[in-house]
Amino acid sequence: MNDLLTTREVQDLLKLDRTTVYRMLKEGRLTGVKVGQQWRFHRRAVETLLQGASPTAVGHSAPIDAPRHAQPLTPVPLPLHCVQAIQDVFADLACVGAVTTTTDGEPMTRVSNGCRFCALIQATDAGRVACRASWRALATRSDRIPRIATCHAGLKYIHARIEVDGHPTAMLIAGQFRVDDTPLDAHPLARMVGVDPGALNKALEEVTTLDERMRTRLGIWLQKVAHTFEEIGRERAALIGRLRAISDLAVLDRPD
Structure with a gap:
């Protein structure tokens, strides 16, 4: 046989x-x-x-x-050139920093509208590791409603999950803001990440403070932008599916 x-x-x-x-x-x-x-x-x-x-x-x-x-x-990746452009506009209008990461906290885009305080921290290896650990911690949260959390540096941030066709694909994170004027001492953080304490304390004074009304609006805007990213992802997945279907119609070899 x-x-x-x-x-x-x-x-x-x-x-x-x-x-x-x-x-x-x-x-x-x-x-x-x-x-x-x-x-x-x-x-x-x-x-x-x-x-x-x-x-x-x-x-x-x-x-x-x-x-x-x-x-x-595998899940279709988001078109990052579109994501970055929308994220830039969102961050500027909301007066916060923003970044899109993978579901395990690895950045997919560059940070939009980042503050000088966070830029000083993220300029060091230790600072980048600490920031990504904070982002990664968000992935463990099961709530679907955006809720404010505190990062390793004492600033506030909020996130929304992005799912395409039921597959967790990314996270949109908005942060680098404060909720009140309570004094913060940046000296311990500066020593930990290797940044000049005086420069870090000075930069801390420039961080945006959001009142309750703005924080509520930020959560609403964040979800809308995340949903936009999901729609973009679904449309791209559908396009790739159509292209695959066309490819399947091609003759791979001569008739037997």
């Missing part, structure tokens, strides 16, 4: 059309090898599919010359 099947034989066994067979190949649900200009498929892998199991269960892996995107699909 021939261990390699033609595309037509796979179609007959699985009762599928040619396009679906190639789609399964590209998604990694089928494995095969190129023989000249034509695809051949392992009989055992096809028979395993008929039994309702994964073809990888019989030890076959995708060949080196299989399509490069025959991998599990």
